[in-house]
Amino acid sequence: MGVIHKFCGENRNFRWEGVSVKEYPNDRSKQVTKQEMVGLQDGAKNFAMRYFEVAPGGYTSLDEHQHDHGVMILRGKGRVLLGEQSYEIGFGDAIYIFPHERHQFVNTGDEPLGFLCVIPPKE
Protein backbone atom coordinates (compact mmCIF):
# COMPACT_ATOMS: atom_id res chain seq x y z
CA MET A 1 0.00 0.00 0.00
CA GLY A 2 0.91 3.65 -0.19
CA VAL A 3 2.96 5.50 2.38
CA ILE A 4 1.71 8.13 4.82
CA HIS A 5 4.13 10.36 6.70
CA LYS A 6 1.97 12.02 9.33
CA PHE A 7 2.71 15.65 10.02
CA CYS A 8 3.87 15.91 13.62
CA GLY A 9 4.86 19.56 13.77
CA GLU A 10 4.50 21.13 17.17
CA ASN A 11 5.45 24.57 18.40
CA ARG A 12 5.48 25.63 14.77
CA ASN A 13 8.09 23.02 13.87
CA PHE A 14 7.43 21.30 10.57
CA ARG A 15 8.22 17.64 11.08
CA TRP A 16 6.93 14.35 9.69
CA GLU A 17 6.87 10.87 11.17
CA GLY A 18 9.49 8.63 9.63
CA VAL A 19 11.28 11.53 7.93
CA SER A 20 14.69 12.65 9.13
CA VAL A 21 15.84 16.27 9.21
CA LYS A 22 19.05 16.76 7.27
CA GLU A 23 21.36 19.62 6.64
CA TYR A 24 21.09 20.66 3.04
CA PRO A 25 24.30 19.33 1.50
CA ASN A 26 25.12 22.38 -0.62
CA ASP A 27 24.51 24.81 2.22
CA ARG A 28 27.64 26.09 3.91
CA SER A 29 25.71 28.52 6.10
CA LYS A 30 24.08 25.73 8.18
CA GLN A 31 20.87 27.68 7.89
CA VAL A 32 18.96 25.30 5.66
CA THR A 33 17.38 21.95 6.52
CA LYS A 34 15.83 19.38 4.22
CA GLN A 35 13.21 16.71 4.80
CA GLU A 36 12.15 14.32 2.07
CA MET A 37 8.52 13.27 2.49
CA VAL A 38 8.12 11.37 -0.78
CA GLY A 39 11.05 9.84 -2.63
CA LEU A 40 12.92 6.72 -3.60
CA GLN A 41 12.85 5.51 0.02
CA ASP A 42 9.07 5.29 -0.31
CA GLY A 43 9.23 3.59 -3.70
CA ALA A 44 8.52 6.80 -5.61
CA LYS A 45 10.53 6.66 -8.82
CA ASN A 46 8.92 9.45 -10.82
CA PHE A 47 9.38 12.48 -8.56
CA ALA A 48 10.39 13.50 -5.06
CA MET A 49 8.68 15.93 -2.65
CA ARG A 50 10.96 17.65 -0.18
CA TYR A 51 10.48 20.34 2.48
CA PHE A 52 13.20 22.94 2.91
CA GLU A 53 13.41 25.38 5.75
CA VAL A 54 15.63 28.45 5.77
CA ALA A 55 16.35 30.17 9.11
CA PRO A 56 15.81 33.94 9.46
CA GLY A 57 18.76 35.67 7.82
CA GLY A 58 19.60 32.54 5.85
CA TYR A 59 19.51 31.63 2.20
CA THR A 60 19.90 28.60 -0.02
CA SER A 61 22.95 28.15 -2.19
CA LEU A 62 22.95 29.83 -5.58
CA ASP A 63 21.98 26.87 -7.74
CA GLU A 64 21.90 26.19 -11.46
CA HIS A 65 21.40 22.62 -12.58
CA GLN A 66 19.74 20.37 -15.09
CA HIS A 67 16.66 19.40 -13.10
CA ASP A 68 13.66 21.69 -12.74
CA HIS A 69 11.74 22.53 -9.57
CA GLY A 70 8.12 22.97 -8.59
CA VAL A 71 7.88 24.96 -5.37
CA MET A 72 5.14 26.04 -2.99
CA ILE A 73 5.83 28.33 -0.06
CA LEU A 74 4.34 26.93 3.16
CA ARG A 75 5.52 29.39 5.80
CA GLY A 76 7.41 32.62 6.26
CA LYS A 77 8.39 35.16 3.68
CA GLY A 78 11.39 35.94 1.56
CA ARG A 79 12.63 36.47 -1.95
CA VAL A 80 13.44 34.11 -4.78
CA LEU A 81 16.05 34.82 -7.41
CA LEU A 82 15.06 33.52 -10.84
CA GLY A 83 17.73 34.17 -13.42
CA GLU A 84 18.70 37.79 -12.87
CA GLN A 85 15.51 38.96 -11.14
CA SER A 86 14.39 38.67 -7.54
CA TYR A 87 10.75 38.43 -6.42
CA GLU A 88 8.92 38.61 -3.10
CA ILE A 89 7.41 35.33 -1.95
CA GLY A 90 5.05 34.31 0.83
CA PHE A 91 2.55 31.67 1.85
CA GLY A 92 1.00 29.71 -0.97
CA ASP A 93 3.03 31.16 -3.81
CA ALA A 94 3.69 28.55 -6.49
CA ILE A 95 6.91 28.75 -8.49
CA TYR A 96 8.21 26.83 -11.46
CA ILE A 97 11.99 26.94 -11.94
CA PHE A 98 13.18 25.85 -15.37
CA PRO A 99 16.07 23.47 -16.00
CA HIS A 100 19.37 25.37 -15.91
CA GLU A 101 17.76 28.47 -14.42
CA ARG A 102 19.81 30.15 -11.72
CA HIS A 103 17.86 30.31 -8.46
CA GLN A 104 18.20 31.08 -4.79
CA PHE A 105 15.79 31.46 -1.86
CA VAL A 106 16.42 34.15 0.76
CA ASN A 107 14.58 34.47 4.06
CA THR A 108 13.76 38.13 4.65
CA GLY A 109 11.40 37.61 7.59
CA ASP A 110 11.56 36.90 11.31
CA GLU A 111 10.38 33.31 11.16
CA PRO A 112 11.58 30.31 9.16
CA LEU A 113 10.94 30.33 5.42
CA GLY A 114 9.59 26.87 4.57
CA PHE A 115 8.72 25.50 1.17
CA LEU A 116 7.81 22.32 -0.59
CA CYS A 117 10.04 21.50 -3.54
CA VAL A 118 9.32 18.88 -6.19
CA ILE A 119 11.98 17.41 -8.46
CA PRO A 120 11.89 14.81 -11.21
CA PRO A 121 14.06 11.70 -10.89
CA LYS A 122 17.70 12.74 -11.02
CA GLU A 123 19.75 11.18 -13.78
Add this chain to the structure above:
Amino acid sequence: MGVIHKFCGENRNFRWEGVSVKEYPNDRSKQVTKQEMVGLQDGAKNFAMRYFEVAPGGYTSLDEHQHDHGVMILRGKGRVLLGEQSYEIGFGDAIYIFPHERHQFVNTGDEPLGFLCVIPPKE
Protein backbone atom coordinates in the same frame (compact mmCIF):
# COMPACT_ATOMS: atom_id res chain seq x y z
CA MET B 1 12.57 32.94 -16.64
CA GLY B 2 10.59 30.81 -14.23
CA VAL B 3 6.95 31.26 -13.49
CA ILE B 4 5.40 32.53 -10.27
CA HIS B 5 1.70 32.12 -9.55
CA LYS B 6 1.11 34.36 -6.56
CA PHE B 7 -1.25 33.02 -3.94
CA CYS B 8 -4.23 35.34 -3.81
CA GLY B 9 -6.49 33.46 -1.42
CA GLU B 10 -8.81 35.65 0.58
CA ASN B 11 -11.57 34.73 2.99
CA ARG B 12 -9.90 31.35 3.26
CA ASN B 13 -10.22 30.73 -0.47
CA PHE B 14 -7.19 29.08 -2.00
CA ARG B 15 -6.61 30.80 -5.32
CA TRP B 16 -3.59 31.64 -7.45
CA GLU B 17 -3.02 34.40 -9.97
CA GLY B 18 -3.14 33.11 -13.52
CA VAL B 19 -4.61 29.75 -12.49
CA SER B 20 -8.20 28.87 -13.33
CA VAL B 21 -10.50 26.88 -11.07
CA LYS B 22 -11.89 23.83 -12.81
CA GLU B 23 -14.32 21.14 -11.95
CA TYR B 24 -12.47 17.91 -11.52
CA PRO B 25 -13.37 15.98 -14.68
CA ASN B 26 -13.95 12.62 -13.01
CA ASP B 27 -16.10 14.08 -10.27
CA ARG B 28 -19.81 13.64 -10.76
CA SER B 29 -20.66 15.06 -7.33
CA LYS B 30 -19.58 18.62 -8.29
CA GLN B 31 -17.87 18.80 -4.94
CA VAL B 32 -14.28 18.80 -6.14
CA THR B 33 -12.31 21.60 -7.80
CA LYS B 34 -8.86 21.50 -9.36
CA GLN B 35 -6.26 24.20 -9.93
CA GLU B 36 -2.99 23.46 -11.69
CA MET B 37 -0.20 25.69 -10.39
CA VAL B 38 2.69 24.06 -12.23
CA GLY B 39 2.24 22.10 -15.43
CA LEU B 40 2.67 21.96 -19.17
CA GLN B 41 1.14 25.43 -19.52
CA ASP B 42 4.16 26.75 -17.59
CA GLY B 43 6.63 24.71 -19.61
CA ALA B 44 6.97 22.03 -16.93
CA LYS B 45 7.40 18.71 -18.71
CA ASN B 46 8.60 16.52 -15.87
CA PHE B 47 5.79 16.81 -13.32
CA ALA B 48 2.66 18.78 -12.50
CA MET B 49 1.55 20.31 -9.19
CA ARG B 50 -2.17 20.66 -8.69
CA TYR B 51 -4.40 21.78 -5.82
CA PHE B 52 -7.64 19.90 -5.21
CA GLU B 53 -10.37 21.02 -2.90
CA VAL B 54 -13.20 18.82 -1.68
CA ALA B 55 -16.29 20.46 -0.18
CA PRO B 56 -17.59 19.30 3.23
CA GLY B 57 -19.44 16.04 2.67
CA GLY B 58 -17.69 15.51 -0.64
CA TYR B 59 -15.20 12.99 -1.93
CA THR B 60 -13.03 12.40 -4.95
CA SER B 61 -13.80 9.65 -7.40
CA LEU B 62 -12.54 6.17 -6.61
CA ASP B 63 -9.43 6.13 -8.78
CA GLU B 64 -6.99 3.47 -9.88
CA HIS B 65 -4.58 4.35 -12.65
CA GLN B 66 -1.08 3.97 -13.94
CA HIS B 67 0.41 7.21 -12.64
CA ASP B 68 1.44 7.68 -9.04
CA HIS B 69 0.70 10.63 -6.74
CA GLY B 70 2.57 12.65 -4.17
CA VAL B 71 0.12 14.45 -1.89
CA MET B 72 0.32 16.98 0.91
CA ILE B 73 -2.77 18.06 2.85
CA LEU B 74 -2.96 21.86 3.08
CA ARG B 75 -6.28 22.43 4.83
CA GLY B 76 -9.19 20.63 6.44
CA LYS B 77 -9.44 17.02 7.47
CA GLY B 78 -10.67 13.79 6.05
CA ARG B 79 -9.79 10.25 5.21
CA VAL B 80 -7.83 8.68 2.39
CA LEU B 81 -8.49 5.23 1.04
CA LEU B 82 -5.30 3.44 -0.01
CA GLY B 83 -6.01 0.01 -1.43
CA GLU B 84 -8.45 -1.55 1.04
CA GLN B 85 -7.60 0.60 4.07
CA SER B 86 -8.74 4.08 5.06
CA TYR B 87 -6.67 6.52 7.13
CA GLU B 88 -7.32 9.83 8.86
CA ILE B 89 -5.60 12.80 7.27
CA GLY B 90 -5.06 16.42 8.25
CA PHE B 91 -2.80 19.41 7.72
CA GLY B 92 0.70 18.62 6.56
CA ASP B 93 0.29 14.88 6.11
CA ALA B 94 2.37 13.61 3.19
CA ILE B 95 1.10 10.63 1.20
CA TYR B 96 2.61 8.58 -1.57
CA ILE B 97 0.12 6.65 -3.71
CA PHE B 98 1.65 3.90 -5.83
CA PRO B 99 0.87 3.30 -9.49
CA HIS B 100 -2.32 1.24 -9.83
CA GLU B 101 -3.22 1.71 -6.18
CA ARG B 102 -6.89 2.34 -5.55
CA HIS B 103 -7.40 5.65 -3.77
CA GLN B 104 -10.05 8.13 -2.76
CA PHE B 105 -10.14 11.28 -0.60
CA VAL B 106 -13.14 11.95 1.62
CA ASN B 107 -13.84 15.21 3.47
CA THR B 108 -15.03 14.39 6.99
CA GLY B 109 -14.79 17.92 8.39
CA ASP B 110 -16.75 21.16 8.33
CA GLU B 111 -14.40 23.09 6.09
CA PRO B 112 -12.93 22.33 2.67
CA LEU B 113 -10.36 19.56 2.44
CA GLY B 114 -7.53 20.93 0.29
CA PHE B 115 -4.43 19.14 -0.88
CA LEU B 116 -1.52 19.50 -3.20
CA CYS B 117 -1.12 16.60 -5.62
CA VAL B 118 1.95 15.89 -7.74
CA ILE B 119 1.90 13.68 -10.82
CA PRO B 120 4.56 12.64 -13.32
CA PRO B 121 4.04 13.42 -17.00
CA LYS B 122 1.07 11.43 -18.28
CA GLU B 123 1.79 9.11 -21.15
